[in-house]
Amino acid sequence: MSLLNNKVAIVTGAGSGIGRAVAESYAREGAKVIVSDINETHGEETVSLIKKAGGEAFFVKADSSSAEENKKLVDATVTKYGRLDIACNNAGIGGPAALTGEYDIAGWDKVIAINLSGVFYGCRYQLEQMEKNGGGVIVNMASIHGTVAAPMSVAYTAAKHGVVGLTKNIAAEYGQKNIRCNAVGPGYIHTPLLDDNLNEEQMKAVAAKATMNRLGKVEEIANLVVFLSSDQSSFTTGAYYIADGGYTTI
Template sequence: MTQDFAGKVAIVTGGASGIGEAVSRDLSGRGAQVVVADFNEEGVRALVDELSQRSGVEARAFKVDVSKPDEVEAMVGFTIKEFGQLDLAVNNAGIGGKSAPMGEIDPDDWHKVLNVNLHGVFYGMRYQIPAMLKSGGGSIVNMASILGAVGWRGSAAYVASKHAVTGITQTAALEYSSKGIRVNAVGPGFIKTPLIETSMSDEAHAGLVGMHPIGRLGTPDEVAAITNFLLSDAASFVTGSYYPVDGAFLAQ
């Protein structure tokens, strides 16, 4: 079995930075033709320009708001128009939302988080799956979180969205595994990103690190490694599963 993606076409949402960027870079480096989709049009175009120059394979940029089904449908249509097929998809786009206890959550904030984190994943699969069926099958990875398995004070909307992502992942796997489409979820712990590095005090950062028995935060490349393994033929018997990448956070 191989993790070579030559001849494969992939979509990565939230692909302009962080985990999505790492996934896109790795897929492209292994030979996939990648549509990197993100709401940040400038960032996604800069990344695609770089990938196209370095990897020798084709990459395309697509600006998308995953909370809008017509834009997600257009993203899949664009991929088919550009590359003729769809084999792989990573539904990674997500937001954190405002922190508030359950009894004080603004309903608008609640819906904003669910619209991106849950509905965006649903819209992705809704339009990716028919395209993959026409291409003869494929593999999807939905980005959940360790908070798809436990609660977290002040983040009810985020927690609800990520629990739901694991549920719809399992359901889609049951429905389409016999038709050649595998669907899995990845649950990152807290990942070292510029936002975390610059927005937290040293004390708060140390506290966050201390929640992970491994003694550090994860990196985007570490999440990309398991994500792209699940996309690959090396994981051909793996579907309907949830894989934490969390430095033993959930083992406590």
């Protein structure tokens, strides 16, 4: 099946984890993928994986917290392919851990800059181009913490709630312009970020937070993103899809 045949798609934060899985899945479904990341080595690795599997991709280094670099990313895409059909704004960070009353100001600024402002900057220029195309699809990566608290991570929680609100606003404004926008809220997913920061015992504790008693797989999130990016979800916009193994059901 080629759900995204000949579509042109940007994925930010595509150098690892969920972003890489989304980029690879887009390519498998026939899209030409623009892989973007702040880490050039990781981004080029994703491109290499896609090409080895027979897909088409190229890398653009960009800092998602910069409005200017988000614009350059879209410009590079249009220069290469002449259009932009799909964007998955995935880049994000966790930030420092502290009580709200003790939270580092610089840490707050950085998390908000990448996780919220960066998503807005991406959407700002993606929407501009999609209007020229006559339509498009945006999928913004939120989190379960776009609806529930993440104690000791106030900036992350605030940013992800903001991403959900941003997504709904875009859907309301652009529904009659053939542009859809949805958000995905992953729970705890097995990524290099968890491997680098948690030991085995902590990993089991995190997995136990889900009623399915396991961590999610990046492919499971990527499959949802592909669905929302394709015509199979053609009547879906402004929605916030949680994929958390049951974490938020209790």
